[in-house]
Amino acid sequence: MTSVDELFAIEGLLAGEELDVRATARAFADRELRPHIAEWYDAGTLPVREVAREFGSLGLLGMHLDGYGCAGTSATAYGLACHEIEAVDSGLRSLMSVQGSLAMHAIHAYGSDEQKQQWLRGMAAGELIGCFGLTEPDFGSNPGGMRTRARRDGKDWILDGTKMWITNGTVADVAVVWARTDDGGRGFLVPAGTPGLEARVMRRKLSLRASVTAELSFDGVRLPAEALLPGARGLRAPLGCLGEARFGIVFGSMGAARTCLETAIEYAKARVVFDKPIAGYQLTQAKIADGAVEYGKGMLLALHLGRLKDSGQITPEQVSAGKLNNTREALAIARECRTILGANGITLEYPVMRHAANLETVITYEGTSEVHQLVLGQALTGENAFR
Numbered sequence: 001m002t003s004v005d006e007l008f009a010i011e012g013l014l015a016g017e018e019l020d021v022r023a024t025a026r027a028f029a030d031r032e033l034r035p036h037i038a039e040w041y042d043a044g045t046l047p048v049r050e051v052a053r054e055f056g057s058l059g060l061l062g063m064h065l066d067g068y069g070c071a072g073t074s075a076t077a078y079g080l081a082c083h084e085i086e087a088v089d090s091g092l093r094s095l096m097s098v099q100g101s102l103a104m105h106a107i108h109a110y111g112s113d114e115q116k117q118q119w120l121r122g123m124a125a126g127e128l129i130g131c132f133g134l135t136e137p138d139f140g141s142n143p144g145g146m147r148t149r150a151r152r153d154g155k156d157w158i159l160d161g162t163k164m165w166i167t168n169g170t171v172a173d174v175a176v177v178w179a180r181t182d183d184g185g186r187g188f189l190v191p192a193g194t195p196g197l198e199a200r201v202m203r204r205k206l207s208l209r210a211s212v213t214a215e216l217s218f219d220g221v222r223l224p225a226e227a228l229l230p231g232a233r234g235l236r237a238p239l240g241c242l243g244e245a246r247f248g249i250v251f252g253s254m255g256a257a258r259t260c261l262e263t264a265i266e267y268a269k270a271r272v273v274f275d276k277p278i279a280g281y282q283l284t285q286a287k288i289a290d291g292a293v294e295y296g297k298g299m300l301l302a303l304h305l306g307r308l309k310d311s312g313q314i315t316p317e318q319v320s321a322g323k324l325n326n327t328r329e330a331l332a333i334a335r336e337c338r339t340i341l342g343a344n345g346i347t348l349e350y351p352v353m354r355h356a357a358n359l360e361t362v363i364t365y366e367g368t369s370e371v372h373q374l375v376l377g378q379a380l381t382g383e384n385a386f387r
Ligand code: FAD
Pocket: 098, 132, 133, 134, 135, 137, 138, 139, 140, 141, 142, 164, 165, 166, 167, 168, 207, 208, 213, 361, 364, 365, 366, 367, 368, 369, 370, 371, 374, 385, 386, 387
């Protein structure tokens, strides 16, 4: 029998470091993450520090950044690692994305030498945790409307406002916070424990339960001049970080889809209904075949974008197309696979419904599907339909 990867000869498109990273991440995920994930998901939490240290020891955090203890791999290798980790759970890949692509990338791309020296090595090792605060209660798709404000007081800055839906917000050692300023918008590094900063866990999530999500409030938080990210001006800076994380999601979401397909195929072969395994019924095969075709197309798109990124040619619109397609198709695959598992499909005994629930977050964060449609619509028509 052919696996979903073999159907599209995916392995033949990978080389050297890419195959090594994929194999290492897959073995680690099977050994250390998969046995625990249902329990973490059920409990609605994640041992962030332990998992981050394990990610760090494998070089998965900020892995395609250079220097400061980062692994310096290709972007494609990073994508393949996201694929393997999200094949276990989107919450685990979110930890990788937020730490590496959002918080570390912000410091790496826009930080001073001192800031890089202070934070990046510990973050790459998973000893220090970062979070990324852009979204606010009233501003998600439109971060340009943000109300969080930073004003000067002598050489210091005073930060006021609220950020919501911040992954790892309560466990982070440092928050990368984006705020409105007199000269537009700037980014700040706010260490945990700074007076006036409060972090509260957001509970009762039905998606991405194996991930810590928080609300951060800043009440007259006084920051020294050195807290400012000197290279970040306006919205281009946080949007640049989001582009990095979205790239990982293009690969990662297909990891979730792969697990759903593999689980559904195994289940269909074993489950006998009307005296025959359901794998032998045409309707079941149609679901599996259609899902595998979308998976293969998604992987080919991801690898194509990986090659474009590694050659320095990728555009934000191309990343939007990948994020839109692969998250949308992964969710459709997860839902269809869930039907193959019947009643068993709604439990945590199988990973499929957990992935389907997670993917509701994945189509929402890092730009909703609608926002990516608008990005592509604008690129293709020249008309701005955002407002
Ligand atoms: P809204 O912006 O209110 O959108 C609601 C709906 O309106 C959506 O369907 C949207 O597509 C649609 N819509 C919006 N504008 C338009 C338009 N012009 N035309 C048509 N439709 C439109 N944020 C962070 O900063 N850091 C994090 O670490 C982080 N982690 C997250 C973790 C989780 C589990 C979740 C769920 C979210 C996280 N987010 C984070 C926030 C996430 O990025 C936002 O939820 C997302 O940007 C959407 O914003 P919103 O929820 O305010 O939706």
